[in-house]
Amino acid sequence: MTMNNTALTNGCHHIGLTVNKLEDSAAFFTECLGWQEVRRDDGYPAIFVSDGKVMVTLWQSKLLHPPIFDKNHIGLHHVAFMVDTEEALNTCYQKIKAHDLKIEFTPELLRGGPAKHMIFYEPSGNRIEIIWPARNN
Numbered sequence: 001m002t003m004n005n006t007a008l009t010n011g012c013h014h015i016g017l018t019v020n021k022l023e024d025s026a027a028f029f030t031e032c033l034g035w036q037e038v039r040r041d042d043g044y045p046a047i048f049v050s051d052g053k054v055m056v057t058l059w060q061s062k063l064l065h066p067p068i069f070d071k072n073h074i075g076l077h078h079v080a081f082m083v084d085t086e087e088a089l090n091t092c093y094q095k096i097k098a099h100d101l102k103i104e105f106t107p108e109l110l111r112g113g114p115a116k117h118m119i120f121y122e123p124s125g126n127r128i129e130i131i132w133p134a135r136n137n
Contacts, residue, residue, distance in 0.1 A: 014048075014055035015079055019124035022047060022060040028122050029056060032095045033081075051081070069127045078119065080129035089116055089132040096120050107132075 019025040026047040029035040038048040038055060045060045056079075069077055083089050089107050096103065096118075104119040104127070114134040122128055 012054050014057055016057040016059060017076075017079070017124075017126050018059050018061045019122075019126065020061050020063060021124045022058055024123035025058050025126075028099065028101070029058075032099050033092065054081075076126070078127040078129050080117075080131050083130060083132050086116060086132050086134070089118065089130055092130045093118055 017025070022045060026037065026049060029049040030037055033051070035049045035051045035056075038050050040047050047058045049056050049058065071077075083092060086107075093103075093107050101123065102121040104121070107116050107118045109115070110117045110131065115132060116134065117129055117131040119127060119129045
């Protein structure tokens with residue numbers, strides 16, 4: 001990937017996800033992926049979680065329908081989080097499977113490899129990808 005030296009932004013600070021199962025979605029990030037709860041805003045309500053590099057703001061919605069993820073709908077298609085090792089990807093898969101979450105596909109080669117990824121849905125239905133880019137291996 002060629003980097004543009006004139007970019008005005010510097011990475012991702014946070015991602016805001018609307019969820020209809022606030023506590024379950026927060027527990028997924030903290031209990032399943034090992035993230036930390038950063039803070040809560042009971043007035044909104046919202047729960048902020050972080051892996052130490054990026055923060056996810058989980059905003060409570062009263063709507064019960066899950067989001068639609070396809071190329072014909074405007075909006076979020078998925079969120080991808082990176083792991084450092086293939087072993088970490090496999091560990092994520094085992095934990096996600098144990099949490100009985102809907103898995104779109106299990107860890108597989110990405111575009112012929114060596115990178116691997118998987119996609120699943122967190123408790124409120126947001127589409128999440130875990131990717132191991134296989135850099136420097």
